[in-house]
Amino acid sequence: MPGLFELKNIGYSYINGQPALSDINLVVNEGEIVSVIGSNGSGKSTLLNILCGLAFPNKGTISFKGEIFNEKSFKNDQFSRKFRSSIAYVFQNSDAQLFCPTVFDELIFGPLQLEIPRENAFHRAEEVMQMLNITDLKDRPVYMLSSGEKKRVAIGAVLTSNPEVLIIDEPMSGLDPKTRSFLIELIFTLNKVGKTIIIATHHLELVDHLQSGVVVLSEKHNIEKTGNSSDILSDTDLLIKTNLISEYPHRHDGKIHKHLSSGFLDHSHKKNQNNSQGTL
Numbered sequence: 001m002p003g004l005f006e007l008k009n010i011g012y013s014y015i016n017g018q019p020a021l022s023d024i025n026l027v028v029n030e031g032e033i034v035s036v037i038g039s040n041g042s043g044k045s046t047l048l049n050i051l052c053g054l055a056f057p058n059k060g061t062i063s064f065k066g067e068i069f070n071e072k073s074f075k076n077d078q079f080s081r082k083f084r085s086s087i088a089y090v091f092q093n094s095d096a097q098l099f100c101p102t103v104f105d106e107l108i109f110g111p112l113q114l115e116i117p118r119e120n121a122f123h124r125a126e127e128v129m130q131m132l133n134i135t136d137l138k139d140r141p142v143y144m145l146s147s148g149e150k151k152r153v154a155i156g157a158v159l160t161s162n163p164e165v166l167i168i169d170e171p172m173s174g175l176d177p178k179t180r181s182f183l184i185e186l187i188f189t190l191n192k193v194g195k196t197i198i199i200a201t202h203h204l205e206l207v208d209h210l211q212s213g214v215v216v217l218s219e220k221h222n223i224e225k226t227g228n229s230s231d232i233l234s235d236t237d238l239l240i241k242t243n244l245i246s247e248y249p250h251r252h253d254g255k256i257h258k259h260l261s262s263g264f265l266d267h268s269h270k271k272n273q274n275n276s277q278g279t280l
């Protein structure tokens with residue numbers, strides 16, 4: 001059986017010649033959670049744009065459920081409808097995604113576009129509002145919401161179309177810890193009911209929580225390594241090389257030694273550490 005997505009030798013450069021992806025080979029299987037990680041500018045958002053048919057590679061091929069697609073495929077109504085109803089994209093910036101006057105309008109927009117009967121669309125919106133705990137925001141104008149509330153509405157706005165695949169760009173950015181925990185639980189809940197979830201992030205803590213498949217993009221825009229969360233997070237050299245963590249000097253017990261920038265990764269404070277740089 002083919003993977004849900006199969007990418008072969010994908011290359012992508014922007015119109016100004018800026019390279020964003022190089023020689024990407026990747027299979028995403030149905031029901032997986034996949035985290036795409038990499039430093040700023042490594043190509044994460046570009047890869048997500050390609051997966052959801054918003055950008056088309058200059059090189060290589062991409063298939064969805066065994067069917068290779070490109071820009072022309074979207075002129076075919078049948079393919080376009082199948083693809084667009086299966087895949088949902090949650091933008092990093094909720095303001096770029098939300099445009100309806102109220103939260104409720106936002107939630108019913110997708111299903112109405114898919115020509116789902118109004119009554120069903122309304123029912124879905126009520127269900128999704130309960131799930132995301134946003135029922136009290138129903139009639140509020142979206143532009144007046146906090147960034148955490150907007151993120152819930154942005155996710156709600158795609159869930160009402162009941163997609164098979166959720167593609168989420170930087171889900172944690174700009175959110176408080178409570179909303180972050182809520183989102184992590186939501187990702188698990190949605191995955192348990194069978195949804196494939198692909199996220200781009202540079203939050204290693206999220207990658208640790210999700211214990212997902214991980215794709216690491218390098219600053220040269222290719223895949224540096226794939227593995228599971230534990231494989232990747234225990235590979236300190238890889239994380240330093242791909243600029244996902246860095247070392248900085250830190251004072252402890254009167255000594256300066258180097259620390260990794262990501263505080264949640266294991267570290268110890270043994271006496272006479274090799275990397276001590278002297279007493280203050």
Ligand SMILES: Nc1ncnc2c1ncn2[C@@H]1O[C@H](COP(=O)(O)OP(=O)(O)O)[C@@H](O)[C@H]1O
Pocket residue numbers: 014015016018019020038039040041042043044045046047
């Ligand atoms: N619209 C654009 N036009 C030109 N270059 C772009 C555009 N969007 C992104 N890039 C460039 O493409 C590369 C990959 O960007 P992006 O996919 O946004 O990375 P990431 O999401 O990992 O931060 C970067 O060098 C970035 O500057």
Ligand SMILES: [Mg+2]
Pocket residue numbers: 044045046169200
């Ligand atoms: Mg990005």
